[in-house]
Amino acid sequence: MTLNTERNTKETLRRRASTPIPTSHQSGARSRDPPAEPNHPALGQSASYHSGDRAIHCRSHWTSGSEGSDSSGADLLYRVVLLGDHGVGKSSLANIFAGIQDANECIEEDTYERTLTVDGEEATLVVMDTWETEKQEQDEKWVQDYCMQVGNAYVIVYSITDRSSFESASELRIQLRRIRQADNIPIILVGNKSDLVRCREVAIEEGRACAVVFDCKFIETSASLHHNVQELFEGIVRQIRLRRDSKETNERRRSVYQRKESITKKARRFLDRLVARNNKKMALKVRSKSCHDLSVL
Numbered sequence: 680m681t682l683n684t685e686r687n688t689k690e691t692l693r694r695r696a697s698t699p700i701p702t703s704h705q706s707g708a709r710s711r712d713p714p715a716e717p718n719h720p721a722l723g724q725s726a727s728y729h730s731g732d733r734a735i736h737c738r739s740h741w742t743s744g745s746e747g748s749d750s751s752g753a754d755l756l757y758r759v760v761l762l763g764d765h766g767v768g769k770s771s772l773a774n775i776f777a778g779i780q781d782a783n784e785c786i787e788e789d790t791y792e793r794t795l796t797v798d799g800e801e802a803t804l805v806v807m808d809t810w811e812t813e814k815q816e817q818d819e820k821w822v823q824d825y826c827m828q829v830g831n832a833y834v835i836v837y838s839i840t841d842r843s844s845f846e847s848a849s850e851l852r853i854q855l856r857r858i859r860q861a862d863n864i865p866i867i868l869v870g871n872k873s874d875l876v877r878c879r880e881v882a883i884e885e886g887r888a889c890a891v892v893f894d895c896k897f898i899e900t901s902a903s904l905h906h907n908v909q910e911l912f913e914g915i916v917r918q919i920r921l922r923r924d925s926k927e928t929n930e931r932r933r934s935v936y937q938r939k940e941s942i943t944k945k946a947r948r949f950l951d952r953l954v955a956r957n958n959k960k961m962a963l964k965v966r967s968k969s970c971h972d973l974s975v976l
């Protein structure tokens with residue numbers, strides 16, 4: 680994976696959940712400042728900084744819909760929202776994504792944008808670490824709702840050392856399903872702090888089973904050791920693409936079928952579906968095998 684990255688220090692964004700997305704995102708203005716010198720290595724070994732690239736802090740075509748990204752090559756931009764309890768490691772994962780080396784570095788930002796090259800194709804991720812876990816005042820509750828609405832993908836983080844954060848992750852998944860029912864968005868359940876083996880409260884099998892039940896992907900990470908963090912962000916890009924591609928394929932297939940499908944084929948498809956329905960157990964087994972593979976649907 681290649682990461683094209685820049686942190687523009689002149690354009691410090693301080694946004695917590697109580698603060699709306701900056702108006703620059705809505706206005707579509709672009710940073711004209713020259714790229715700051717990268718003072719950090721990129722995410723993962725193979726990552727590299729493209730000095731000619733600019734950070735794009737805003738896009739005029741941003742919308743709050745789930746299909747907010749266009750499909751024109753390098754212009755792909757996706758919002759990834761981090762959800763999860765206090766202290767599970769959301770900011771640590773976001774910092775690694777942003778290429779921030781020193782965990783003690785005082786970072787004012789909580790939204791990071793980077794362009795990744797995954798499988799030879801560029802995609803820009805905007806990672807939003809804006810989720811607030813404290814009880815919200817009613818008039819600030821909209822910010823949580825906003826987070827739930829704007830993501831093109833979601834990362835629900837729990838700590839493997841904290842069972843209650845695992846339970847919260849399930850609740851968040853249910854909440855997301857309710858709010859984004861109609862959208863086929865990628866959701867990755869992340870068991871972070873996998874380095875703390877002796878303090879483990881949630882088994883990896885439990886995480887996997889939860890992902891199967893809630894129909895999402897699963898990965899365990901260690902932000903401290905940078906373990907699986909690159910895989911996580913690459914996986915998000917792949918999951919988004921797989922959905923985009925399968926949507927396009929389905930639409931194409933549907934129109935071809937409508938024109939060409941013979942009665943024999945229709946009958947075969949009907950029978951296949953019947954068999955599949957009778958094989959639900961098998962389907963669950965297949966899914967449980969693939970929930971940790973972020974490169975397949």
Ligand SMILES: Nc1nc2c(ncn2[C@@H]2O[C@H](COP(=O)(O)OP(=O)(O)OP(=O)(O)O)[C@@H](O)[C@H]2O)c(=O)[nH]1
Pocket residue numbers: 763764765766767768769770771772782812871872873874875900901902903904
């Ligand atoms: N051992 C270990 N510690 C971690 C890991 N990830 C994060 N931490 C530590 O856990 C603490 C909380 O991490 P944060 O990244 O601030 O967690 P958060 O989810 O952003 O917390 P809030 O901002 O309060 O919502 C910090 O002390 C981190 O250093 C990890 O993978 N392993």
